[in-house]
Amino acid sequence: MNHIIRVAIVDDHKILTEGLQGLITGSGLATVVSVTHSASDCRNSLGFCKPDVLLLDVSLPDMSGLDFCKEIKTQFPEIKILALTTHNEYSIVKQMLDNGASGYLIKNAMTEEILAGIQAVAAGKTFLSHEIDILMKRPKETHIWLSQREQELLKLVAEGLTNGEIAERIFLSPETIKSYRKNLLLKLDAKNTAVLVRIALEKKLI
Amino acid sequence: MNHIIRVAIVDDHKILTEGLQGLITGSGLATVVSVTHSASDCRNSLGFCKPDVLLLDVSLPDMSGLDFCKEIKTQFPEIKILALTTHNEYSIVKQMLDNGASGYLIKNAMTEEILAGIQAVAAGKTFLSHEIDILMKRPKETHIWLSQREQELLKLVAEGLTNGEIAERIFLSPETIKSYRKNLLLKLDAKNTAVLVRIALEKKLI
């Protein structure tokens, strides 16, 4: 590979994008072909600016970066996506990689890491920030991972529905909901609903 | 005032600080005398770098920016603090200003706003990002504001304590706790504890 890497950036933090742009251009390794601050603007620009790598923030103002990642990957599978966020939660990283991202950088990363990430991803490799790498390599037991149903239920609980209401909503017996809740309390090591909701939000499980 | 403004920056997002540094230095209006990525590093540098303005992130890795703001203001009352964050929640802004900050910028602000903010704050004025200004000017009724006791209670509820446990902890009757909780449900418009905790975390009330 001997051409200059074409990089696009989507992030609503304008100062950050300026910093990134300077950093990338200054390095001589890559050129910034597009800087946008929302998913819709980015979507419009991708067609003709043809980047090799897209630096994507997970929290965009108009839609979830997770969903946007999936969308881009189906429309432009050749574009490598490098997620760039503040979250260092297992579940977010996992979902991002599942949705087709090639790498994941945390925003407090060293600047060298960003350049290394762009190069690695452009070369078809995967790349994780040091901190994220450690996070993902931790034994599976320390991570909380919920089944689809459990996640669905957790959302409804956090919305304040009672067992009866949840049962009606998803056409199950209230007793089943009770079992799921008991299991969620166990899994998330929560002594009651208050803690359950807190953990769910803190670990960004819902 | 005819000297160049001396600016210090604390923010753990290294890319952002680089971007900021370039932006500020490039403008010719101010000079960056210190860039640190944690409260402790910043604390050590403030003594001799003597900044006029400190750009302070609310979410520092080692302590809360809110507390750090208060600490700096008691130790170096002459330093003007300009908060720089992603949060646009009333309660956060309110607390920051109460703790002595002279201004509040959101990270997705236009770059010109940052320079304007630094100048305004250095000149002894207060400065708010456009978005924050609108937020703060909204009628008081749309904001949720809790008394100290209510906040204290809300924290304990979110930690999963029952009414009885809370009563023991803060030496009040369980009946009193019940009343407070009922009131919190009303104030935050929550139908039960699950929603109460969710709203509290989302609005960053605890």
Place this chain on the structure above:
DNA sequence: ATACAATACCCCCCAAAGGGGGTTTTTATC
């Protein structure tokens, strides 16, 4: 002076949550 918000307290009653124990069927995965 008085109105208001915050603080602290009390009763009744029923709905909901939580702890304990289970079973069965389906669907992956090895």
Place this chain on the structure above:
DNA sequence: GATAAAAACCCCCTTTGGGGGGTATTGTAT
């Protein structure tokens, strides 16, 4: 074809929470 995890279901019993009503005492701002 065995194993395991996910999904769905059930009963008993106790504790906690939430809805409805209150009252009294502060301090403080108008």
